[in-house]
Amino acid sequence: MQRAPVKGSRSGAMSHKKVLLGHGSGGKLMHELIEQIFAPELLGSCRTQLNDSALMEINGSRLAVTTDSYVVDPLFFPGGDIGKLAVNGTVNDLSMVGGRPLALTAAFILEEGFPMEDLLKIVASMKEACEMAGVNIITGDTKVVNRGKCDKSFINTTGVGIVEPGVDISADRARPGDLVLVNGDIAAHGMAILSARQELDFEVPIYSDTQPLHLLVADMLSASEQIHCLRDATRGGLASALNELAIASAVGIRIYEDQLAIQDEVKGCCEILGLDPLHVANEGKLLSIVAAEDAPTVLAAMRANTAGRQASIIGEVVEAQAQRPLVVMKTTVGGWRIVDMLAGEQLPRIC
Numbered sequence: 001m002q003r004a005p006v007k008g009s010r011s012g013a014m015s016h017k018k019v020l021l022g023h024g025s026g027g028k029l030m031h032e033l034i035e036q037i038f039a040p041e042l043l044g045s046c047r048t049q050l051n052d053s054a055l056m057e058i059n060g061s062r063l064a065v066t067t068d069s070y071v072v073d074p075l076f077f078p079g080g081d082i083g084k085l086a087v088n089g090t091v092n093d094l095s096m097v098g099g100r101p102l103a104l105t106a107a108f109i110l111e112e113g114f115p116m117e118d119l120l121k122i123v124a125s126m127k128e129a130c131e132m133a134g135v136n137i138i139t140g141d142t143k144v145v146n147r148g149k150c151d152k153s154f155i156n157t158t159g160v161g162i163v164e165p166g167v168d169i170s171a172d173r174a175r176p177g178d179l180v181l182v183n184g185d186i187a188a189h190g191m192a193i194l195s196a197r198q199e200l201d202f203e204v205p206i207y208s209d210t211q212p213l214h215l216l217v218a219d220m221l222s223a224s225e226q227i228h229c230l231r232d233a234t235r236g237g238l239a240s241a242l243n244e245l246a247i248a249s250a251v252g253i254r255i256y257e258d259q260l261a262i263q264d265e266v267k268g269c270c271e272i273l274g275l276d277p278l279h280v281a282n283e284g285k286l287l288s289i290v291a292a293e294d295a296p297t298v299l300a301a302m303r304a305n306t307a308g309r310q311a312s313i314i315g316e317v318v319e320a321q322a323q324r325p326l327v328v329m330k331t332t333v334g335g336w337r338i339v340d341m342l343a344g345e346q347l348p349r350i351c
Contacts, residue, residue, distance in 0.1 A: 005227060020345070026281070027342025028236025031244075034081045050248075051171050052096035054231065055163065062163040064099030066090060069156045073349035075118065077196040079189075079207035082155055083122035085351055087129035089211040089234070090159040095217040096230040096286065098169045100163030101133060106157050111150040123154065124157050129256050133212045134157075160275040171248035173228035178317040179295040180253060181288040183302055184209070185308035186238050186262035190280035190347050191269045211284035215297060220333060223301035226291035234351060236290040239278035239327070241287050243341040248326035253327045255315030255339070278329075279342045281350045287319060 015032060022029040034050065053066040070086045081086075093102045106126065110119070123300070130137060192208040194200070213232065220227055233241040238260075246253045260272075262277050270277045284307065290298050295313060302308030320326065327339040 004208045010257075014021070014211040017280065019089070021348045022091035022248070022343075022345040024235070024348070025342055025345040026237075027279075028241050029339070029344065030235075032073050039311050047048045050244075052093040052157075053099055053161070055097060055105070057292075061164075064094045064097050064161040064163050065158070067137065067158040068093060068158065069154060070200070071151070071154050071349055072193065072280070074193075074196050075122065075152055077208055078192045078205055080127050080210040080283075081122060082153065083125035084129045085208075085210050086155045086157045086216070087126050087133060088133075088210050089283065090157040090350060091135065092232045092284075092286070093135045093210045094159045094161035095212075095214040097163060097230055098167035098217065098227075099163050099214075099219060100218070101135045101159060101161045101214055101347075102134055103138045104130070104157055104159045105139050106155060107145055108143070109150055109154040109156075109334040110142065110145040111143045111152050112144055112275040114152050119153070122155075125134055129212070133214060149326050163292060164221075165200050166225060169227060169230050171229055171231065171245050173290075174249035174251050174253075174289045174317045175228065175244055175320045176317050178228060178289045179292050179313050180242075180255060181290060181295065181299060181302065181311060181317040182233075182260075182314050183286050183288075183308040184284075185263050185266070186233065186272060186285055187262060187266050187280035189283040190275075191266050192348055194273070195269070195351055196345055200269075202265055202269065206263070206265055206269065209282055209284035211307055213284065213286055213307055216286070216302065216305045219301045219308075220288065220298050223297045224290065224294040226294040227288060227298065228291065229287070229289035230235075233287055234281045237281055237282050238287070239339045240341045242327045242339060243325070245287065245289060246320075246327050249317075250320055250323075250325055251317060251327060252318040252320045254318055255327070255329045257329055257331045259312050261310050261312065275346060278339060279346055281347065283351065292316075 053064040056063045189208040233240045302311035
């Protein structure tokens, strides 16, 4: 059925008249929301490649700036909690443009009746995560809403970092011949959240991979000046992140299933629930697109860091076919399949 255009949209008809959970998934619906609602009205001439952080030049210095909101359910999960997630996620977004984190802000929206003991746990977790990342929270805000108007606690964080001269990382810099690297196994975070939410009892527990990636990125940048793109594969998973880079750079990307690391328990959980691990969220995994001649050096640097010990080369960048930026994967049985961006919402409230 043809849907009517949304009033105020400058870029054509929206596919839905109302906001859906899928509009926050990191996939196709979210990109539609950004492209047709937010970008035309709010970004204007400041529109960028929609990297994980924006870049600003002030008095000869380049600053990376990012902001994010965290609404994860449940607030506490195997391997982390909303506080740790908020700090690590913001640090990682700065890192994806080569930024060295300098400072964060934190704003809390709390529901009336939220246990003070839980709030103390979250704040302590944020403090510990900040100490690990070497950053401070320098200002913030608190709002309390009536019971039932917010689900326990939401957190918004903003981060500022410095980008050193010579670092040029952007989603539109992938070139045919580049290689695609990932720093470890995928899909653990999404499955950890789901297991906690549904109280699923696995023989081997699944833990979130949430971790700061700034030191890993610093090691990679020290190893090579030919790192073209970085992207953390959070909402929408590895598949959406790959498609974002392919679209921004107008290239094709080929990956190989036998090069992807997935924990056996994560793979089994995905199979039981009918989920594609490529679409499941991560919180401590990055994609890197690197010039082929420097890829072995970057890979070695990644494996020398605790956050990249399982790093591998999973594919390469190729020319776009018929001007269509397409991501495909060679399966373990030898065929090829299209790896598309997440279409709807697999797991809402994932971060």
